[in-house]
Amino acid sequence: NAGVTQTPKFQVLKTGQSMTLQCAQDMNHEYMSWYRQDPGMGLRLIHYSVGAGITDQGEVPNGYNVSRSTTEDFPLRLLSAAPSQTSVYFCASSYSSTVIYGYTFGSGTRLTVV
Amino acid sequence: DAKTTQPNSMESNEEEPVHLPCNHSTISGTDYIHWYRQLPSQGPEYVIHGLTSNVNNRMASLAIAEDRKSSTLILHRATLRDAAVYYCILSRFTGANNLFFGTGTRLTVIP
Numbered sequence: 591n592a593g594v595t596q597t598p599k600f601q602v603l604k605t606g607q608s609m610t611l612q613c614a615q616d617m618n619h620e621y622m623s624w625y626r627q628d629p630g631m632g633l634r635l636i637h638y639s640v641g642a643g644i645t646d647q648g649e650v651p652n653g654y655n656v657s658r659s660t661t662e663d664f665p666l667r668l669l670s671a672a673p674s675q676t677s678v679y680f681c682a683s684s685y686s687s688t689v690i691y692g693y694t695f696g697s698g699t700r701l702t703v704v
Numbered sequence: 705d706a707k708t709t710q711p712n713s714m715e716s717n718e719e720e721p722v723h724l725p726c727n728h729s730t731i732s733g734t735d736y737i738h739w740y741r742q743l744p745s746q747g748p749e750y751v752i753h754g755l756t757s758n759v760n761n762r763m764a765s766l767a768i769a770e771d772r773k774s775s776t777l778i779l780h781r782a783t784l785r786d787a788a789v790y791y792c793i794l795s796r797f798t799g800a801n802n803l804f805f806g807t808g809t810r811l812t813v814i815p
Binding site: 594625630633634638640646649680682686687688690691695697698 | 736738740748749750753791801803804805806807808
Protein backbone atom coordinates (compact mmCIF):
# COMPACT_ATOMS: atom_id res chain seq x y z
CA ASN A 591 0.00 0.00 0.00
CA ALA A 592 1.21 3.48 -0.86
CA GLY A 593 -0.73 5.09 2.02
CA VAL A 594 -1.05 8.86 1.58
CA THR A 595 0.76 10.29 -1.42
CA GLN A 596 1.44 14.01 -1.78
CA THR A 597 2.72 15.73 -4.88
CA PRO A 598 4.81 17.69 -5.54
CA LYS A 599 7.37 17.38 -2.74
CA PHE A 600 8.79 20.85 -3.40
CA GLN A 601 7.39 23.89 -5.17
CA VAL A 602 8.41 27.51 -5.63
CA LEU A 603 5.71 29.98 -6.66
CA LYS A 604 5.69 33.65 -7.44
CA THR A 605 3.26 35.88 -5.58
CA GLY A 606 -0.12 35.80 -7.28
CA GLN A 607 0.36 32.45 -9.01
CA SER A 608 -2.06 29.62 -8.46
CA MET A 609 -1.40 25.95 -7.94
CA THR A 610 -2.91 22.73 -6.64
CA LEU A 611 -1.32 20.48 -4.08
CA GLN A 612 -2.34 16.91 -4.69
CA CYS A 613 -3.21 14.34 -2.05
CA ALA A 614 -4.29 10.76 -2.73
CA GLN A 615 -4.88 7.81 -0.42
CA ASP A 616 -5.47 4.18 -1.32
CA MET A 617 -6.86 2.96 2.00
CA ASN A 618 -10.53 3.80 1.33
CA HIS A 619 -10.43 6.28 4.19
CA GLU A 620 -13.50 8.37 4.80
CA TYR A 621 -11.79 11.32 6.49
CA MET A 622 -9.10 13.51 4.91
CA SER A 623 -7.56 16.79 5.98
CA TRP A 624 -4.91 19.37 5.16
CA TYR A 625 -2.51 20.94 7.65
CA ARG A 626 0.21 23.53 7.34
CA GLN A 627 3.33 23.64 9.50
CA ASP A 628 5.39 26.78 9.89
CA PRO A 629 8.94 26.75 11.33
CA GLY A 630 9.03 25.90 15.02
CA MET A 631 5.28 25.47 15.21
CA GLY A 632 2.83 22.64 15.37
CA LEU A 633 0.44 21.74 12.60
CA ARG A 634 -2.61 23.89 11.93
CA LEU A 635 -5.74 22.53 10.30
CA ILE A 636 -6.70 24.20 7.01
CA HIS A 637 -9.64 22.20 5.64
CA TYR A 638 -11.06 18.76 6.13
CA SER A 639 -13.49 16.35 4.51
CA VAL A 640 -15.66 13.67 6.08
CA GLY A 641 -16.46 12.00 2.78
CA ALA A 642 -16.80 12.52 -0.95
CA GLY A 643 -18.68 15.75 -1.66
CA ILE A 644 -18.37 17.06 1.90
CA THR A 645 -15.76 19.59 3.01
CA ASP A 646 -15.44 22.09 5.83
CA GLN A 647 -13.06 24.74 7.14
CA GLY A 648 -10.46 24.25 9.82
CA GLU A 649 -8.50 26.82 11.82
CA VAL A 650 -6.75 28.65 8.97
CA PRO A 651 -8.82 28.30 5.77
CA ASN A 652 -8.29 31.75 4.22
CA GLY A 653 -6.54 31.65 0.85
CA TYR A 654 -7.21 27.96 0.29
CA ASN A 655 -9.95 26.02 -1.49
CA VAL A 656 -10.69 22.30 -1.44
CA SER A 657 -13.04 19.85 -3.06
CA ARG A 658 -13.55 16.11 -2.70
CA SER A 659 -15.08 14.50 -5.76
CA THR A 660 -13.76 11.01 -4.97
CA THR A 661 -12.92 9.09 -1.80
CA GLU A 662 -9.28 8.82 -2.86
CA ASP A 663 -8.37 12.41 -3.71
CA PHE A 664 -8.41 15.66 -1.73
CA PRO A 665 -6.59 18.48 -3.59
CA LEU A 666 -5.73 21.81 -1.96
CA ARG A 667 -5.87 24.87 -4.20
CA LEU A 668 -4.07 28.16 -3.74
CA LEU A 669 -5.83 30.65 -6.00
CA SER A 670 -3.41 33.57 -5.56
CA ALA A 671 -0.29 32.62 -3.63
CA ALA A 672 1.08 34.99 -0.99
CA PRO A 673 4.43 34.89 0.86
CA SER A 674 2.49 34.15 4.07
CA GLN A 675 1.56 30.79 2.53
CA THR A 676 5.18 29.67 2.54
CA SER A 677 5.01 26.54 4.65
CA VAL A 678 5.13 22.76 4.68
CA TYR A 679 1.77 21.22 3.87
CA PHE A 680 0.66 17.84 5.13
CA CYS A 681 -2.29 15.78 4.06
CA ALA A 682 -3.78 13.21 6.46
CA SER A 683 -6.44 10.55 6.24
CA SER A 684 -8.33 8.39 8.71
CA TYR A 685 -10.68 5.45 8.41
CA SER A 686 -13.65 7.21 9.93
CA SER A 687 -14.74 10.78 10.45
CA THR A 688 -16.64 10.10 13.64
CA VAL A 689 -14.86 7.26 15.38
CA ILE A 690 -11.41 7.73 16.81
CA TYR A 691 -8.83 6.13 14.56
CA GLY A 692 -5.22 7.04 13.99
CA TYR A 693 -4.32 9.43 11.21
CA THR A 694 -1.99 8.50 8.36
CA PHE A 695 0.03 11.44 7.09
CA GLY A 696 1.73 12.06 3.80
CA SER A 697 5.37 13.10 3.61
CA GLY A 698 4.53 16.73 2.92
CA THR A 699 4.88 19.42 0.27
CA ARG A 700 7.36 22.20 0.96
CA LEU A 701 6.03 25.39 -0.65
CA THR A 702 7.94 28.64 -1.01
CA VAL A 703 6.19 31.77 -2.29
CA VAL A 704 8.53 34.54 -3.43
CA ASP B 705 -10.97 24.69 24.61
CA ALA B 706 -9.07 21.87 26.29
CA LYS B 707 -5.33 22.33 25.84
CA THR B 708 -2.22 20.32 26.60
CA THR B 709 1.05 21.39 28.20
CA GLN B 710 4.29 19.59 27.38
CA PRO B 711 7.92 20.36 28.09
CA ASN B 712 9.64 21.93 25.11
CA SER B 713 12.47 19.42 25.11
CA MET B 714 13.79 16.32 26.84
CA GLU B 715 16.88 14.15 26.60
CA SER B 716 17.31 10.46 27.10
CA ASN B 717 20.15 8.00 26.89
CA GLU B 718 19.92 5.29 24.30
CA GLU B 719 18.43 2.00 25.48
CA GLU B 720 16.89 3.60 28.57
CA PRO B 721 13.16 4.15 29.18
CA VAL B 722 11.69 7.56 28.40
CA HIS B 723 8.69 9.10 30.12
CA LEU B 724 7.16 12.00 28.21
CA PRO B 725 4.66 13.95 30.34
CA CYS B 726 1.56 15.82 29.25
CA ASN B 727 -0.78 17.95 31.35
CA HIS B 728 -4.38 18.46 30.28
CA SER B 729 -6.18 19.81 33.33
CA THR B 730 -9.24 21.02 31.39
CA ILE B 731 -9.89 17.73 29.63
CA SER B 732 -13.55 16.85 29.17
CA GLY B 733 -15.10 13.46 29.70
CA THR B 734 -15.34 12.72 25.99
CA ASP B 735 -11.80 13.82 25.02
CA TYR B 736 -9.44 11.11 23.87
CA ILE B 737 -5.71 11.55 24.48
CA HIS B 738 -3.61 11.07 21.36
CA TRP B 739 0.13 10.90 20.86
CA TYR B 740 1.86 11.45 17.56
CA ARG B 741 5.51 11.89 16.73
CA GLN B 742 7.24 13.67 13.89
CA LEU B 743 10.68 12.58 12.77
CA PRO B 744 12.87 15.14 11.02
CA SER B 745 11.57 16.11 7.58
CA GLN B 746 8.65 13.68 7.78
CA GLY B 747 4.94 13.85 8.39
CA PRO B 748 3.59 13.04 11.85
CA GLU B 749 3.18 9.39 12.77
CA TYR B 750 0.48 7.93 14.99
CA VAL B 751 1.85 6.47 18.22
CA ILE B 752 -1.02 5.65 20.55
CA HIS B 753 -4.30 6.94 21.96
CA GLY B 754 -6.55 6.25 24.93
CA LEU B 755 -9.55 7.43 26.89
CA THR B 756 -9.34 6.29 30.51
CA SER B 757 -7.36 3.08 30.82
CA ASN B 758 -3.66 2.60 30.22
CA VAL B 759 -2.86 1.41 26.71
CA ASN B 760 -0.01 -0.59 25.24
CA ASN B 761 1.05 -1.23 21.67
CA ARG B 762 4.20 -2.24 19.87
CA MET B 763 5.53 1.31 19.83
CA ALA B 764 4.81 2.60 23.32
CA SER B 765 2.63 2.64 26.42
CA LEU B 766 0.24 5.34 27.50
CA ALA B 767 -0.33 5.85 31.22
CA ILE B 768 -3.37 8.01 32.06
CA ALA B 769 -3.84 9.50 35.50
CA GLU B 770 -6.93 8.47 37.39
CA ASP B 771 -8.36 12.01 37.23
CA ARG B 772 -7.32 12.18 33.52
CA LYS B 773 -5.67 15.57 34.05
CA SER B 774 -2.32 14.23 32.94
CA SER B 775 -0.82 11.39 30.95
CA THR B 776 2.60 9.95 30.18
CA LEU B 777 3.91 8.39 27.01
CA ILE B 778 6.42 5.67 27.82
CA LEU B 779 9.03 4.49 25.37
CA HIS B 780 10.39 1.36 26.99
CA ARG B 781 13.81 1.43 25.42
CA ALA B 782 14.82 4.54 23.51
CA THR B 783 16.71 4.16 20.26
CA LEU B 784 18.28 6.80 18.06
CA ARG B 785 15.32 6.38 15.72
CA ASP B 786 13.01 7.64 18.47
CA ALA B 787 14.50 11.13 18.28
CA ALA B 788 11.53 13.22 17.20
CA VAL B 789 8.98 15.81 18.26
CA TYR B 790 6.22 14.16 20.29
CA TYR B 791 2.76 15.70 20.30
CA CYS B 792 0.15 15.12 22.99
CA ILE B 793 -3.27 16.03 21.60
CA LEU B 794 -6.82 16.02 22.90
CA SER B 795 -9.50 15.27 20.36
CA ARG B 796 -11.97 18.09 20.10
CA PHE B 797 -15.13 16.88 18.45
CA THR B 798 -16.29 19.47 15.91
CA GLY B 799 -18.64 17.18 14.04
CA ALA B 800 -15.61 15.38 12.70
CA ASN B 801 -12.59 13.59 14.01
CA ASN B 802 -10.27 16.62 13.93
CA LEU B 803 -6.99 16.80 15.79
CA PHE B 804 -5.37 20.09 16.81
CA PHE B 805 -1.62 20.00 17.30
CA GLY B 806 0.45 22.05 19.75
CA THR B 807 4.23 22.49 19.62
CA GLY B 808 5.14 19.19 21.29
CA THR B 809 8.27 17.92 23.07
CA ARG B 810 11.50 17.54 21.16
CA LEU B 811 13.16 14.32 22.32
CA THR B 812 16.90 13.98 21.90
CA VAL B 813 18.38 10.49 22.29
CA ILE B 814 22.00 10.42 23.37
CA PRO B 815 24.11 7.50 22.13
